[in-house]
Every structure is written in structure tokens, then in C-alpha cells.
Amino acid sequence: MYGITGYSNGYHQNQQQHSSEEKRGGGRRRRGGRRSRHPPGFRVSDHHHHYYNNDDDDNKQEQKAPPPCTDFDMAYFHSYAHVGIHEEMIKDRVRTDTYRAAIMQHQSFIEGKVVMDVGCGTGILSIFCAQAGAKRVYAVDASDIALQANEVVKANNLAEKIIVLHGRVEDVEIDEEVDVIISEWMGYMLLYESMLGSVITARDRWLKHGGLILPSNATLYMAPITHPDRYNDSIEFWRNVYGIDMSAMLQLAKQCAFEEPCVETITGENVLTWPHVVKHVDCYTIQHDELESVSTRYKFQSMMRAPLHGFAFWFDVEFNGPTNSPTNNHIPSLLTGASNNNHIDGIQKKKRANPNEALVLSTAPEDPPTHWQQTLIYFYDPIEVEQDQIIEGSLTLSQSKENRRFMNIHLEYSSGGRSYVKESVMR
Numbered sequence: 073m074y075g076i077t078g079y080s081n082g083y084h085q086n087q088q089q090h091s092s093e094e095k096r097g098g099g100r101r102r103r104g105g106r107r108s109r110h111p112p113g114f115r116v117s118d119h120h121h122h123y124y125n126n127d128d129d130d131n132k133q134e135q136k137a138p139p140p141c142t143d144f145d146m147a148y149f150h151s152y153a154h155v156g157i158h159e160e161m162i163k164d165r166v167r168t169d170t171y172r173a174a175i176m177q178h179q180s181f182i183e184g185k186v187v188m189d190v191g192c193g194t195g196i197l198s199i200f201c202a203q204a205g206a207k208r209v210y211a212v213d214a215s216d217i218a219l220q221a222n223e224v225v226k227a228n229n230l231a232e233k234i235i236v237l238h239g240r241v242e243d244v245e246i247d248e249e250v251d252v253i254i255s256e257w258m259g260y261m262l263l264y265e266s267m268l269g270s271v272i273t274a275r276d277r278w279l280k281h282g283g284l285i286l287p288s289n290a291t292l293y294m295a296p297i298t299h300p301d302r303y304n305d306s307i308e309f310w311r312n313v314y315g316i317d318m319s320a321m322l323q324l325a326k327q328c329a330f331e332e333p334c335v336e337t338i339t340g341e342n343v344l345t346w347p348h349v350v351k352h353v354d355c356y357t358i359q360h361d362e363l364e365s366v367s368t369r370y371k372f373q374s375m376m377r378a379p380l381h382g383f384a385f386w387f388d389v390e391f392n393g394p395t396n397s398p399t400n401n402h403i404p405s406l407l408t409g410a411s412n413n414n415h416i417d418g419i420q421k422k423k424r425a426n427p428n429e430a431l432v433l434s435t436a437p438e439d440p441p442t443h444w445q446q447t448l449i450y451f452y453d454p455i456e457v458e459q460d461q462i463i464e465g466s467l468t469l470s471q472s473k474e475n476r477r478f479m480n481i482h483l484e485y486s487s488g489g490r491s492y493v494k495e496s497v498m499r
Contacts, residue, residue: 138242138273142475158194158217161256164443170433171256172200174286174391177431179204181284181393185251188212190241190274191267195221195234197254202233209234210250212241212274241270250278254286260335261447262292262387263469264498265477268353269360285355287389287433293347294370294385296463297338298378303454306330330382330450333481333498337445338384340438344457345372349419350385350467356394365470368418372463379454380463380487384437385447391431449494455487463487472497
């Protein structure tokens with residue numbers, strides 16, 4: 073546990089030792105190279121903390137103690153000590169430039185204020201906030217990358233402003249409320265790796281009433297796709313290998329290529345319909361239990377005749393100010409009428425509507441590529457669909473009981489009178 077009573081040296085190191093390289097859950101492992109997201113920390117608290125809801129500053133209510141830090145968590149956090157993960161994220165110019173632009177766009181909320189950076193990594197967002205005039209920045213990270221972050225802070229003569237805390241946000245202690253929380257918490261498929269929970273914890277413990285959260289909200293989308301090149305490269309290839317019939321490999325090839333979700337880059341040409349909103353996240357109001365399971369029903373109408381190879385998932389995040397973000401005024405204005413529900417979850421959009429002209433970081437196929445790319449769930453066998461043919465079903469995303477950072481995916485889909493089920497795990 074780290075109690076902060078002064079602000080001079082800026083670095084508080086966790087002394088707990090751990091050896092977890094061989095444990096599962098230590099970051100993403102994807103074909104072609106996994107990328108990991110910022111970790112929220114690895115240390116089990118020595119005491120039970122009391123968390124507070126800032127909705128009523130005069131009547132703060134105690135909340136339950138933080139979840140214990142598991143071996144999976146420790147291995148996951150340990151993976152973030154590798155500089156390559158942070159290099160890849162920083163070199164993602166769409167990501168990093170958008171965050172810097174958001175900080176400068178909200179400079180009036182940051183200047184002279186106290187900021188918390190949840191999952192600070194190398195500390196670049198904390199430094200951006202200091203450059204924007206923040207009075208003090210708490211840079212929290214559980215990974216040993218916090219050692220380097222502290223050196224970066226000192227090298228830029230910011231040790232009096234940026235306090236690096238080495239530990240889980242669930243376990244560290246600071247002695248003041250914060251005006252701003254910033255975090256780059258998004259994983260593949262938005263919710264993979266469950267880091268949003270740490271942002272919720274930081275919000276409920278420290279954010280002042282009327283404070284700012286960046287990003288303010290996020291939206292996860294899905295859409296059916298056709299991707300014959302990918303299918304041909306991975307599956308059809310085996311039908312004729314140097315003139316040899318190796319089609320006996322087909323079933324194994326399908327299982328190996330498509331059993332788990334794939335992180336790849338597609339284009340708008342691969343997408344068969346307008347996207348469906350799986351989940352809208354308001355960072356000011358979302359609660360922990362909403363992350364345990366997300367379900368939606370969808371109904372698409374194909375815009376073309378093509379083989380349906382699976383579904384793609386991507387997300388947007390917006391950087392709104394606090395006066396706009398805690399409301400539902402981000403409901404898109406251009407809809408296809410796929411749902412009678414007025415809530416944003418479950419609708420389809422012809423395009424992203426941005427009525428407040430908020431800054432948007434998008435991982436959509438039609439936008440410039442990011443290191444998140446898109447997440448693809450492929451079918452073992454394609455379905456031939458005609459133009460205007462209906463594709464419908466349901467989706468459930470749930471945290472794994474084995475490791476809450478893993479995501480169980482239950483996908484039901486039907487088209488042309490036939491129904492199918494696809495189960496997979498993102499780990």
C-alpha cells in the first residue's frame with residue numbers, strides 16, 4: 073500500500089517480488105505477435121480499502137474491497153515490463169496524437185488541476201498533462217515499466233509535478249481527490265483485458281464531482297464481413313499444394329485458423345452492412361457488474377451478394393467534456409431502424425454521428441489503421457448470402473471464470489434458414 077503525504081520525490085516502488093513469466097495470462101498472445109494494453113497493477117492490498125461514490129460528496133458510501141490480485145494478474149502485469157509493447161503503442165500515431173489533442177482541447181479543465189493517469193506505462197500521457205499545465209499528476213502503473221517512467225519524468229524535469237505510483241490503482245493510496253482521470257484502457261474488442269474496471273475504481277475513489285474523464289465514452293460495434301482472400305490463404309490453399317491434394321488438412325486448418333478470434337486489418341469493402349452497436353460505455357456512470365457480461369441481439373440485411381465469412385468488431389472512443397459526457401445525448405442521428413429500443417445499445421448506424429463535435433479515436437475499418445486493428449470472428453465454413461438477405465442472431469461477451477482478463481464469446485447466427493453457434497475465447 074502506498075500512502076502519499078508529500079509530492080517531492082515522485083516515485084513509490086512496490087517491493088513485492090514476483091516470478092510469473094511462465095504463467096498464463098501474461099499479456100496477449102495472437103498469431104503474428106500479441107500486443108498488450110496498459111496494466112492496472114499487480115499488488116495485493118495489505119488492507120481493505122473503502123471506496124467512495126462521488127455522486128454525493130456529503131454522503132459518500134462505502135463500497136466493497138478490491139478483488140485480490142491473482143497469478144494471472146501478476147503474469148499479465150509482468151508482461152508490460154517489455155519495452156516493445158510500449159514502443160508499439162506510442163508509435164501508433166492515431167492513438168497517441170489523438171490523446172495529445174484531447175488533452176490540449178481540454179486544457180482549461182487540466183491547467184492548475186490534479187490528474188490521475190491510470191495505467192501510465194512509460195508516462196507519456198502524464199507528461200502531456202503536465203505540459204498542459206496540470207498542477208500534479210499521479211501516474212499509476214503496476215508493471216516494472218514504472219521504473220522507467222520515473223526516469224523519464226526526472227529526465228524531463230517533471231519530478232515535482234508527476235508522482236509515479238508503482239501498484240494497482242485498487243491498492244495505491246493518495247490523500248486528495250483528483251479533477252481529471254485519463255487512461256488508455258481499451259483492449260481488443262474494446263473490453264478484452266478488463267482494464268476499464270480499474271478506471272471505474274479510480275473514478276469512484278478519487279474523482280471530484282463534475283470532474284473530467286478522458287476518454288468520456290466508448291462504443292463497441294459489430295458487422296458481418298466477407299473476406300475471401302483470408303479464407304483462400306488459410307483454407308483453400310490446402311486443396312492444391314504444389315499439385316498435391318492435401319484437402320485432408322482442411323478441417324485441422326479451419327480449426328487452427330479460426331478457432332479463436334483474430335486481430336487483423338480489414339477495409340470498408342469487407343463489410344456487408346451498417347454496423348450494430350454491441351455496447352455503449354459511459355465512463356462517468358458505468359459500473360463493475362456491467363463488465364461481467366454484455367449481451368445483444370442483432371439483425372442485419374446484406375447490402376450485396378457475397379460469401380459471409382464471419383463478423384468484425386471495432387470501437388470508437390470520444391473525448392467529451394464533463395458537462396456533456398454523463399448523459400445519453402450521443403445517440404446516433406442516422407439509424408437504419410433495426411431496433412425499437414431508444415438506448416444506444418443494439419442499434420445500427422449508417423455512419424458515426426458526432427453531434428457535439430467531440431474528438432474521436434476510431435478503430436473502424438474505414439478509418440486510418442491503429443495497432444488495435446479489428447477483431448475478427450471467422451466461421452469454419454462461409455455462408456453464401458444474397459443481396460438483402462437477413463443475417464440475425466445474438467452475442468454474449470463475458471469475463472472468463474478462469475481469468476477475468478480473458479473474454480468468452482458466445483455467438484449465435486442464422487441466415488438462409490439455417491442456424492449456427494460459435495463459441496470461442498479471447499486470451
